[in-house]
Amino acid sequence: MSLSGPTEFEAVAADDGLSGSGLQGDGEPSPDATSSDIAGRSLWAIAWSHLKRDKLALAGGVVIVLFILLAVFADPIATAYANITGRAGDTYATAHNTPPNDVLDTLTGLPVGDFSGVSGKYWLGVIPLSGQDMLTNLLYGARTSLVIAGLATVLSLVLGVLAGVISGFYRGWVDTVLSRIMDVLLSFPTLLFSLALVSVSGIISTSSFLRYAVIVFVLGFFAFPYIGRIVRGQVLSLREKEFVEAARSLGAGNARIMFREIAPNLVGPILVYATLSIPNNILGEAGLSFLGVGVIPPTPSWGQMLSDAGGYIQVDPFYIFLPGLAIFITVLAFNLFGDGLRDALDPKAGGR
């Protein structure tokens, strides 16, 4: 029996005013009851105020936005670049390997000049043997990476959130079945399976759409248990919250509780997972392409460029450096941003 002694009466200051408990230690003044800002600060606003002070995460965010813009506007950018450099009509697939030209050494097929043949015409040099422009290929490689990584992340999110919410909410045998499936998938030799699947599908069809689809499936499907487990854990604890009971006592059904009450609380973890899963998938796509089972030429991809560059490491070392750097920067940017986002959304950092 905990009983309140009389002394507590004096000890406790009257506190039924706005204390702004979520904002303490924030370095910002707490809003008080009389303050006139009516809108209030959403948790997102608070997360943003945290994120704003995280310089690394911000830098990551800027790079991500840049990366997305480059991928989306690859066509106009590439056209403008070709026009500026006097190569109008030059696309990523345009080969310059027919002599006579000033691009490739006719004997070795290597770029003429230092650094893969960097020049005013080819700002980052050209690719050995084909003589394609490096910068244009990197640009379109960004698009490939983003599309594949993004779609794979969406796939794993959809599957993972569905599986996680359903198993966490209904528990019992549903949970047991779904959790075991996820366990099995997590212990699956994904890489070997991907290699087999992609190469088989490569044999039966050369359709680049099918290749895309298989890569997205392989990357996304085998990753869904990760987000599935995170979501399941969250839902298991959220479903016990009193606000779920409150909704139930008002007559809300299961669907409403799952999607209106529980789901909004999952947005944070889902977003963090997404930003951290995209770089994984970029690496995954690069890995598959590097192993020769990813996208195939002429579709440019960073991983496939890396793989190609491996053969020229002695004679044209600059070649491997560029796609490697592109992957490194992008992955780093997503990871920095994702970490920052996780910290910003962390209830311990952001108050209740």
Added chain:
Amino acid sequence: MTTTAPQPAASGTRSTEKLLEVEGVQKWFPGRRGGLFGQKGNPVRAVDGVTFSLGAGETLGLVGESGCGKSTTGRAVSKLIEPTGGTVRFEGRDVTKLSPRQMRPLRRELQMIFQDPYSSLNPRHTIGTIVGSPFRIQGEKPKGGVKKTVQDLMARVGLNPEHYNRYPHEFSGGQRQRIGIARALALQPKLIVCDEPVSALDVSVQAQVVNLLEDLQSEFGLAYIFIAHDLSVVRHISDRVAVMYLGKIMELTDRDTLYENPMHPYTHALLSAVPVPDPKIEARREKILLTGDLPSPSNPPSGCVFHTRCPKYKNELSESEREHCRTVEPVLEEKTPGHEVYCHFPQVRSDLVVGEPVTGQIRTTKPKVA
């Protein structure tokens, strides 16, 4: 509150038909599988045969230690969980077997206020959304619009209606509890189960919230089941009080009888633990301490469930009387008119509380409107 206010109950009139009749309600949770060999444990008898009734506009206090089944009783009454036995009748209608769909219209009559002001409000919803959710869930369009109605409700419970778009984390515990009250009030229920609505609040704020609940009760003719873990909080607000122990009601009678002439040894112990404001009296007063641990509800003692901790059993009874306590379970029955006790050897004690207990002074704290 012009749009949502139900007709204020004519004061003094109390209908003869009971609003709520709870009969032998039982909730046994399946036992957790424990131990190395995964054997099925005994069921947890969270609530084991609880009977009481409640008239319109009346308040029943439900008191007992942590884990004695108060919340489970409240949840069974408001149909948040399915009782494993017994019946719950609301306005004469048996609601025990109603499906969630059949239950839906009844939800408007029967609301709940929760203990934890932090977990009872969805952190991702604004106050407007939270207080307006009853209308959306029930598909009701209040006159004057949801926003206007919600703001009226907010004003009625002492919140600034301009804070409509704020999020729960921007409010203090007391204010959050007001938000929960506004939500429970929205559909103009007849009964609100208040599950320790003030236990998580500072003492000064407790008084304000209890006062608000009282004001709302007289304004709207609400009936309350008011759950608390000590006797000091419920004294002020209750008409009748039920004392629970290990899933059963030990004593049930009107408020004044319970505090002035309690008969059950457990009630005696609880009352002796209520602090008295005057330190001199407090020092002289007899404190009945309960020894031993609370038995597990999955393995309740034989006979009288209280006998393992009963001071009377330990100190006053003869061996043959003890034998009786150990082997024969008492039933909750009227020992004097309107005074139900679960004990073979009830005895009135009037020496336990001197004057009004601490929280009896609740009204002296002026309600402060935030």
